[in-house]
Amino acid sequence: DVKVTQSSRYLVKRTGEKVFLECVQDMDHENMFWYRQDPGLGLRLIYFSYDVKMKEKGDIPEGYSVSREKKERFSLILESASTNQTSMYLCASSLKRDGPTQYFGPGTRLLVL
Amino acid sequence: GESVGLHLPTLSVQEGDNSIINCAYSNSASDYFIWYKQESGKGPQFIIDIRSNMDKRQGQRVTVLLNKTVKHLSLQIAATQPGDSAVYFCAEIGGGSNYKLTFGKGTLLTVNP
Numbered sequence: 001d002v003k004v005t006q007s008s009r010y011l012v013k014r015t016g017e018k019v020f021l022e023c024v025q026d027m028d029h030e031n032m033f034w035y036r037q038d039p040g041l042g043l044r045l046i047y048f049s050y051d052v053k054m055k056e057k058g059d060i061p062e063g064y065s066v067s068r069e070k071k072e073r074f075s076l077i078l079e080s081a082s083t084n085q086t087s088m089y090l091c092a093s094s095l096k097r098d099g100p101t102q103y104f105g106p107g108t109r110l111l112v113l
Numbered sequence: 114g115e116s117v118g119l120h121l122p123t124l125s126v127q128e129g130d131n132s133i134i135n136c137a138y139s140n141s142a143s144d145y146f147i148w149y150k151q152e153s154g155k156g157p158q159f160i161i162d163i164r165s166n167m168d169k170r171q172g173q174r175v176t177v178l179l180n181k182t183v184k185h186l187s188l189q190i191a192a193t194q195p196g197d198s199a200v201y202f203c204a205e206i207g208g209g210s211n212y213k214l215t216f217g218k219g220t221l222l223t224v225n226p
Contacts, residue, residue: 004156031212033212041218042202042216042217042218042219043157043202045213048212048213050212056212058213090156090157094212099145099162100145100147100212101147101159102147102159102214103159104149104156104158104159105156106155106156107154107155107156
């Protein structure tokens with residue numbers, strides 16, 4: 001089974017703090033994704049990566065950056081957290097040869113005070 | 114812009130009945146569709162997928178139907194159980210993209226005992 005893990009289930013941070021969200025997958029997937037999920041807005045793509053050290057902006061990259069130094073790990077960074085970044089953050093991964101199906105982690109619920 | 118939407122935001126069924134969750138899409142170039150289940154507080158879980166060269170695909174207790182003529186996708190769950198209670202949403206990909214899924218907003222399925 002595919003396993004995608006995220007470093008924290010719940011996180012509380014203060015405005016202006018730098019926040020790191022970590023995602024690890026154990027299936028040697030090339031593609032990794034970061035989404036945020038908000039009520040009424042559904043899933044929105046922040047960034048994705050299709051290879052080590054490669055990254056592409058998604059639909060809402062402002063206020064975020066990412067890092068992919070190793071194939072299994074994809075980090076989302078909030079450079080200076082703001083209250084409007086309070087959300088559920090979901091990481092996903094996919095294997096190129098298997099097609100577009102993405103497998104998700106359990107999510108990190110982030111509260112920025 | 115192109116979008117994936119759901120006809121009904123909520124669906125309530127009796128345990129043992131069959132459930133049908135619908136999804137409309139507008140991108141005629143979409144060639145791959147996925148259904149996800151998301152339980153409260155958890156990440157989305159892959160259920161079943163279908164390519165546009167098919168009109169039906171069956172899994173365990175689930176069937177996905179694709180009608181390309183009217184750009185409509187449905188998920189049928191047979192003998193619905195309380196454990197099926199969750200938000201279900203469809204996702205589509207196409208138009209040359211290998212990575213970017215477009216997600217619907219979701220339908221909340223409630224199974225009454």
